[in-house]
Amino acid sequence: xxxxxxxxxxxxxxxxxxxxELLGTRLVRGESGHRLAGRIVExxxxxxxxxxxxxxxxxxxxxxxSMWGPPGHAYVYFTYGMHWLLNLVTGPDAYxxxxxxxxMVPEEGEGEMVARRGGxxxxxxxxxxxxxCQALGIGSDQDGLDLCxxxxxxxxxxxxxxxxxxxVTGSRVGLNxxxxxxxxxxxxxxxxxxxxxxxxxxxxxxxxAPPPQPPR
DNA sequence: AGCACGATTAACT
DNA sequence: GTTAATCGTGCTC
Numbered sequence: 164x165x166x167x168x169x170x171x172x173x174x175x176x177x178x179x180x181x182x183x184e185l186l187g188t189r190l191v192r193g194e195s196g197h198r199l200a201g202r203i204v205e206x207x208x209x210x211x212x213x214x215x216x217x218x219x220x221x222x223x224x225x226x227x228x229s230m231w232g233p234p235g236h237a238y239v240y241f242t243y244g245m246h247w248l249l250n251l252v253t254g255p256d257a258y259x260x261x262x263x264x265x266x267m268v269p270e271e272g273e274g275e276m277v278a279r280r281g282g283x284x285x286x287x288x289x290x291x292x293x294x295x296c297q298a299l300g301i302g303s304d305q306d307g308l309d310l311c312x313x314x315x316x317x318x319x320x321x322x323x324x325x326x327x328x329x330x331v332t333g334s335r336v337g338l339n340x341x342x343x344x345x346x347x348x349x350x351x352x353x354x355x356x357x358x359x360x361x362x363x364x365x366x367x368x369x370x371x372a373p374p375p376q377p378p379r
Numbered sequence: 380a381g382c383a384c385g386a387t388t389a390a391c392t
Numbered sequence: 393g394t395t396a397a398t399c400g401t402g403c404t405c
Contacts, residue, residue: 207386216386226401243387244398250386263386293387337386 165191165198166320171311173319174234178253178260182208182352185251187325190267191318192299199275199299201267201289202322205353207335209250210260216338216345219259228307230259235311239301246293247302251310251319265292265336268357329355 166189174181185203192199209217209230218227218240229238230252238250238261250261267289269276276298277284289295296302301317310318332349339346 209386218386221402224402240386241400242385244385244400246385246387246398248386265386287389291387335386340384341386 166322168311168313168318168320169235171233171235174251174253174311175255176253178208178210178262179350181251181253182206182262182350183330185262185264185319186330186352186354187322189270189320189322190264190299191271191320192301193272193316194314197272199272201269201271201295203264203267203319204357205264205266205351207263207265207352208260208350209263209335210350211258214345216335216341216348217259223259227259230261231257232307233309235309237301237305237308237310237317239296239303239306239308241303242293247296248292249296249299249301249305263292264295265351266290266353266357267295269298325354331355 169188173184183206185206188203189200190203209219211217212219212222214220219230223231226240227238229236230250232252233256234253236252238252239247240250241247248263250263252261254260269289273288276288279300280288280294280298287294289298299317305317308317309315331353333351333353334347334349335351
């Protein structure tokens, strides 16, 4: 059976907690009869106006408005003139924090993902934040989408728990002009040996352990 | 109204 | 390892 849609209480916690616990969960795009899905294997946390690596550092703008809304919504933004990136909003309403989804291991609908990615196959399919969005067809239309709303075409459900021994942390990617300590603070989380590359993917098949902090 | 730049990717040396 | 592609956004003038 497929897991239940994670509810708002999962996202209504500190962004670092959510970024860690999203590892191993399943990101699903679509509806009950048509699913594209994969295991999340890399995330990054962005925490409020005080985090100079976070888009919220400049205050609320039209672009980052979603991040200031309630937890459990998507914050999707456009960058480098061609790429869309997906974040999941965390923490209480009006507190601007979100988790950037950087990589996943495809599990369902891989053929459609390949088509959306221009025929590319293998690790390059979903091993980057913009690749993941392209593979799942995520763009401006999904900005502000509530992942916790019944019927919404994007959600998180239980996957396989990732033990601490398999979690690698490091500095966030691409913050070249961000001052320290924000540039180097270890708020990037990934599953050991995965992303980049996605080789040795989390085993497919039924989940054998409950997700961390299962929602209810 | 103009401009510098970006939570990236893919192609190339 | 280096760099072009490409344009919305937010800041400066």
